[in-house]
Amino acid sequence: MNLPAAGGHRPVDERRAQLLDAALxxxxxxxxxxxxxxxxxxxxxxxxxxxxYAFGSKAALVRALVDRELTGAAAAxxxxxxxxxxxxxxxxxxxxxLDIVRADPQHQAAMFELIRAARDDAGSDAVAWERQQxxxxxxxxxxxxxxxGSVAWSAPVEHVAALVLSAGDGVIQTxxxxxxxxxxxxxxxxxxxxxxxxxxPA
Numbered sequence: 425m426n427l428p429a430a431g432g433h434r435p436v437d438e439r440r441a442q443l444l445d446a447a448l449x450x451x452x453x454x455x456x457x458x459x460x461x462x463x464x465x466x467x468x469x470x471x472x473x474x475x476x477y478a479f480g481s482k483a484a485l486v487r488a489l490v491d492r493e494l495t496g497a498a499a500a501x502x503x504x505x506x507x508x509x510x511x512x513x514x515x516x517x518x519x520x521x522l523d524i525v526r527a528d529p530q531h532q533a534a535m536f537e538l539i540r541a542a543r544d545d546a547g548s549d550a551v552a553w554e555r556q557q558x559x560x561x562x563x564x565x566x567x568x569x570x571x572x573g574s575v576a577w578s579a580p581v582e583h584v585a586a587l588v589l590s591a592g593d594g595v596i597q598t599x600x601x602x603x604x605x606x607x608x609x610x611x612x613x614x615x616x617x618x619x620x621x622x623x624x625p626a
Contacts, residue, residue, distance in 0.1 A: 436477065444492060447485055449467055455537065459482075501520070514619055521596065522599065525599065526605070560585075562585040566588070595612060598611070
């Protein structure tokens with residue numbers, strides 16, 4: 425489907441990407457209160473009607489923003505899959521995720537605000553679904569590492585994945601609050617060691 429807009433017809437996926445980039449810029453500069461559909465289309469330089477063709481609702485835009493964020497976070501784990509040692513792999517994955525945040529803390533603060541708000545409104549189901557997808561990705565990696573290292577988990581792998589997700593989030597949110605690199609990296613080391621201790625030879 426192509427959308428009519430200034431500058432010619434462009435695929436709907438391209439328009440969505442434009443609007444997502446614009447929405448993030450608005451969120452960073454004006455906070456959640458300033459994230460209106462009008463502000464987003466103005467920032468993107470597009471007619472307001474384009475928004476409804478591309479997303480249909482603000483809730484759909486929020487879901488797409490959260491989806492893109494969690495997809496990027498899950499992708500940070502990918503390079504660590506090639507490491508055989510479980511503790512090293514976990515440390516590498518968690519540090520990669522932390523480095524994404526440290527490279528652009530303003531972006532992370534904006535996304536925290538968005539996700540917190542989405543959990544409290546009609547978008548909560550969408551956020552829960554996206555988080556479940558991220559949890560499943562962590563579980564998949566844990567399974568891959570345990571197979572490569574011929575180890576088994578002393579707790580259900582889905583519970584281990586939930587621990588990694590919640591504790592990893594805690595490390596990141598603490599860093600956003602205090603920007604203490606040494607503390608964050610020490611926390612990552614301890615978390616990787618603690619999770620690895622839950623694995624034993626199969």
